[in-house]
Amino acid sequence: MSDQTESLFQALSDAVVGMDEDLTRQLSKQAVEQGIDALATIEHGLVEGMNRAGKLFETEEYFIPELLLCSDAMYAGLDILRPHLKHEKNQIRHKIIIGVVEGDTHDIGKNLVKIMLEASGFDIVDLGRDIPPQRFVDEAVKVHASVIALSTLMTTTMDGMAEVIKLLQQANVRERIKVIVGGGPISQSFATRIGADGYSASAPAAVKLVKQLVGESAR
Amino acid sequence: MSRDRLTPIERFAAYGRGEPLDRLPCVPIVGNTAARVLGVKVSAFRGNGKLIADAQIAAYRRFGYDVIRIFTDLYTQAEAMGAKVHYPDDETAYLAAPAIQSADEIASLQPADPHRDGNLPQHLEAMARAFQAVGREVPVNGALTGPFTTASFLIGTENLVRLTLKNPAAVHRLCEVAYQSARVYAGAILDTGCTPSLTDAMCSTTVISPKQFKEFGQPYLQRLVADIHGRGRAVTLHICGKTAPIWEAMADTGADCLSIDNAADLAAAQAKVGHRVRLMGNVPPSEIMLQGTPAQVRAAVRTCIRQAHGNPKGLIVASGCSLPVETPFANIDAMLDAVREVGWPVTAAELETNLTA
Numbered sequence: 001m002s003d004q005t006e007s008l009f010q011a012l013s014d015a016v017v018g019m020d021e022d023l024t025r026q027l028s029k030q031a032v033e034q035g036i037d038a039l040a041t042i043e044h045g046l047v048e049g050m051n052r053a054g055k056l057f058e059t060e061e062y063f064i065p066e067l068l069l070c071s072d073a074m075y076a077g078l079d080i081l082r083p084h085l086k087h088e089k090n091q092i093r094h095k096i097i098i099g100v101v102e103g104d105t106h107d108i109g110k111n112l113v114k115i116m117l118e119a120s121g122f123d124i125v126d127l128g129r130d131i132p133p134q135r136f137v138d139e140a141v142k143v144h145a146s147v148i149a150l151s152t153l154m155t156t157t158m159d160g161m162a163e164v165i166k167l168l169q170q171a172n173v174r175e176r177i178k179v180i181v182g183g184g185p186i187s188q189s190f191a192t193r194i195g196a197d198g199y200s201a202s203a204p205a206a207v208k209l210v211k212q213l214v215g216e217s218a219r
Numbered sequence: 220m221s222r223d224r225l226t227p228i229e230r231f232a233a234y235g236r237g238e239p240l241d242r243l244p245c246v247p248i249v250g251n252t253a254a255r256v257l258g259v260k261v262s263a264f265r266g267n268g269k270l271i272a273d274a275q276i277a278a279y280r281r282f283g284y285d286v287i288r289i290f291t292d293l294y295t296q297a298e299a300m301g302a303k304v305h306y307p308d309d310e311t312a313y314l315a316a317p318a319i320q321s322a323d324e325i326a327s328l329q330p331a332d333p334h335r336d337g338n339l340p341q342h343l344e345a346m347a348r349a350f351q352a353v354g355r356e357v358p359v360n361g362a363l364t365g366p367f368t369t370a371s372f373l374i375g376t377e378n379l380v381r382l383t384l385k386n387p388a389a390v391h392r393l394c395e396v397a398y399q400s401a402r403v404y405a406g407a408i409l410d411t412g413c414t415p416s417l418t419d420a421m422c423s424t425t426v427i428s429p430k431q432f433k434e435f436g437q438p439y440l441q442r443l444v445a446d447i448h449g450r451g452r453a454v455t456l457h458i459c460g461k462t463a464p465i466w467e468a469m470a471d472t473g474a475d476c477l478s479i480d481n482a483a484d485l486a487a488a489q490a491k492v493g494h495r496v497r498l499m500g501n502v503p504p505s506e507i508m509l510q511g512t513p514a515q516v517r518a519a520v521r522t523c524i525r526q527a528h529g530n531p532k533g534l535i536v537a538s539g540c541s542l543p544v545e546t547p548f549a550n551i552d553a554m555l556d557a558v559r560e561v562g563w564p565v566t567a568a569e570l571e572t573n574l575t576a
Contacts, residue, residue, distance in 0.1 A: 019384065060464070063428040065380040072381075105313050108376055108426070121369075130313075155505050155543035156310040184460070185505030185543070193510075 005036055009044040009100045013075065016049025017056070019069035021076045028080040037120075038084035050119040054204040064108060064200035067203075071115040094214050097140045098149040101160040106153035109183055113149060120207045133163040140168075140177050147212050149206070150196075152183040153172035162194040178213045182206060223559070226356040227285040234533055241561040243524065244285040246499065246537040247508070247551045251291060251311050251544045253278040260309045261544060264291050271397050275345070276352050276569030282551050287353065288416060289346045290362035290541065296400055297364070297372035299337030300328055311544060322382060322389035328373065330400035333407040343407055350412035360455070361408035364395035365419025367479040368437035373397065376421065390435055398439045402446055402492025414452045417443060417474070418459075425460030425482070432465045437472055444473040455499065459540055463487060470495045481506075486526040493530040501539040502554065504515075509543040513553035520557035523571055528565040 001009075008031055015023040024046070031041040053070035056062035062070075098114050100107050107129045118124050125143055127135060136148050148168075150161045161181050168174040178197040181190070191199035197213055200206040224241040225233065233240050251261045253274035264271050271289060279287050292312045294304045319329065333339040344388045353359065370393040371379045382390045405415045421427070422436035444454050446490030456469055457478035469477050470492045479488050479500035488498055501510060502519045511519070520536055527534045536558050542551070561569055 060424070063431070064426050065383050065426065065428070065431065068377060068381055103307060103310055105311070105315065106376075106379075111377065154311065154313065155509055155545075156307075158505075185509075187506045189506065190510060206334055 001040075005034075008034075008036065009041065009048070012041065012045030013049035013052065016046055016070050016073045017052050018079070019066060019073055021069075021073045024073040024077040025192045028077040031217075032080065033085055037053060037086075038081045039086070040105070042078065042081050042085075046074045046081070047119050047121075050074045051118070054116055054119075054207075058202065058204050061106065064112065067112060067115070071119075073116075074119060093121060093123040094147065094210075095123045095143050095145040096123050096147040096149055096210065097127060097136055097143070097145045097181060099131040099136060100129035101150055101152045101157040101164075102130055102132045103157040103160060104152045104154040105129045107151070107204070110149075110151035110217075113151065113182065113200075116203045116207050117149075117210060120208065120211070133160050133167055136164050137167045137171055141171065141173055145177060147178045147180060147210055149181065149210075150181045152186065155185045158185060158190065161196070165195050175210075180206065180209055180213070222283060226364045227358060228356055230285060231358065242559050242561070242563055243528065243565065244533075244535045245555055245558040246284050246286045246535055247282065247502075247546075247554050248288060248290075248538045248541045249275070249278050249282070249284070249542040249551070250288070252542050252546050252551075254309075255544065256281050261291075261311060262308050265306050265312075266338055266341050268341035269348060271342070271345035272348035272352070279353065279357060281409075281548070283555060284551075285535070286358050286360055287349055288362055289342060289349060289413065291342075293362075293364045293368060293418060293420060294372055295338055295342055295362075295364070296331060296397070296404060299331035299333070299339045300369075300373060300397075300398055300400060302372045308534050313478075314372055317378070318373045320374075321378070322374070322386055322393075325374075325389060325392050325396070328393075328396045330396060330403055333404045333529050339404060339407075343411055346408060346413040347411040349417065354412050357415045360416040361411065361413040363401060363405055363408065363415040363417050363443070365417055365422065365436065365443070366394045366401055367436045368419050368421040369397040369423045370394050371402065376426075379421075380427060383427065383435060394435055394439050397471040398442060401439075401443055405443060405446055406450075409447070409450045409452065414454070415443075416455045416457070417446055418457045420459045422458050422465070423460030423462060423480075424464050429464040429468065433468050437465075437468050438470075440472040440474070448473065457499075457540070463491075466492045475498070476535070478537065479539065484526070485523055485534075489527045489530045493527070493532060495532065497533040498527050498530050499535040499537045501537065504538045504540045504542050504546075508538055508546050508550050508554070509552065513549050516550045516553040517560075520554055521561065524558075524561055524565060525570055 012027045100134045180198040188199045198209045256278040257274045274439040298304045303316040350359045408415045453475040455476040456474035478498040481501045481503040
């Protein structure tokens with residue numbers, strides 16, 4: 001990789017960490033114009049920046065507002081770079097169904113997990129919020145998802161998480177679909193009790209968890 | 220377990236004067252769980268001030284705790300200003316849609332009229348009824364949502380937190396109208412005889428930074444606390460989630476008591492602000508109160524007492540947040556019983572000997 005390319009990647013990463021949407025867009029266009037590989041630009045520029053932002057979030061230097069603006073910058077760059085990806089269609093990426101369980105509309109936590117998983121290369125199907133248990137199962141079967149990620153902030157919806165697992169068993173697909181849970185009232189012991197495959201307390205930790213569950217790579 | 224010698228009001232008065240007590244004050248924060256005491260559906264509370272009051276009084280009499288808090292959900296003020304709230308048949312309400320979509324619409328918002336808008340009149344009715352019925356023996360609080368949190372329900376949380384960095388002036392305009400609304404509502408709560416108790420969930424450092432709290436949360440809370448102090452009442456401030464980095468700023472609002480979530484440590488809170496504020500907390504509402512056994516509740520209560528019974532400004536043993544609707548009655552009883560077992564004065568020996576009781 002040339003020094004010039006390397007410094008462009010670094011500048012892109014810095015622009016994402018710096019929450020600068022305009023600069024990220026401008027640098028992404030520059031990469032395209034200079035014929036730099038789009039996948040490398042995404043991985044070494046945008047994703048690298050988002051991972052740094054995730055670390056700052058874990059060490060409480062960044063908070064939700066900062067992380068969201070970093071992700072805005074990352075997505076602005078992705079919009080420009082994605083059309084230039086060469087072989088994306090041939091790559092099989094793990095699909096993850098994510099959503100907030102029925103009875104709750106708090107979705108910031110879910111959105112942060114989605115952002116960090118997307119930045120790690122996973123293919124995310126976001127069902128949104130207030131989602132009935134059966135829909136998680138139907139969608140997961142339809143798109144051959146590897147993982148279902150369930151989020152809630154309300155204790156009233158916790159039974160819905162257990163219900164998803166029960167429905168997966170009834171549909172005979174529990175073996176091939178991992179279930180992870182998270183949110184304010186959720187704990188590791190709750191996750192264990194309902195038979196979920198994992199629990200994570202933060203968005204960056206959710207990425208590590210999913211990678212463990214599906215094997216290291218997102219693809 | 221035998222019931223208590225003092226009424227809650229007598230207990231708080233004695234505690235404040237440093238006189239002997241029968242036990243530490245104890246507040247399992249009962250919200251919609253009160254519906255279970257009367258055997259009614261949670262949705263029956265909607266628009267029914269008499270039923271909310273009856274249920275809260277019945278719950279207080281059933282469990283014998285130290286503060287009644289008239290509370291169904293955090294959205295009452297935002298709803299009265301135009302946010303849409305969804306009311307499930309038998310669960311706590313949740314936000315369906317914010318009142319506005321963008322900062323351009325902030326000027327269209329008006330402070331709510333507490334005697335006319337949304338369900339505020341019914342909540343005021345519940346407060347007035349509860350205060351008239353039992354206000355001489357137990358403090359009756361009216362839940363008051365903080366301006367920053369109401370702002371998040373008015374424009375949507377993601378929208379609001381982005382604006383804190385992109386358009387701080389708009390956030391201040393929104394918090395100002397939410398404050399004006401809260402100020403008038405606080406006055407109406409005080410007129411019922413009740414004391415407003417503040418919750419500002421979105422100010423948590425789980426969501427925003429300490430710097431953002433100081434800019435967008437604290438100033439408006441400080442004004443509300445001053446308003447309530449102006450009417451001669453002490454104020455409790457609750458912020459959910461992580462709060463350790465903002466305990467001092469929370470005390471700077473002038474609040475007399477900080478209610479701390481279980482994501483925080485009472486001993487650390489005491490070390491930092493215990494000489495300035497009473498502490499309230501922090502048995503985990505979901506993991507222990509909802510899902511735990513009475514024995515686990517007892518152990519968690521003892522942990523709280525061990526951590527902060529020496530707090531210079533006092534300790535109220537409480538749940539870290541409002542209790543989930545389906546919290547087993549046996550766990551609420553266990554919380555009070557554990558506090559009664561430890562008794563007064565709290566001694567290290569007592570905390571140890573009863574550990575396996």
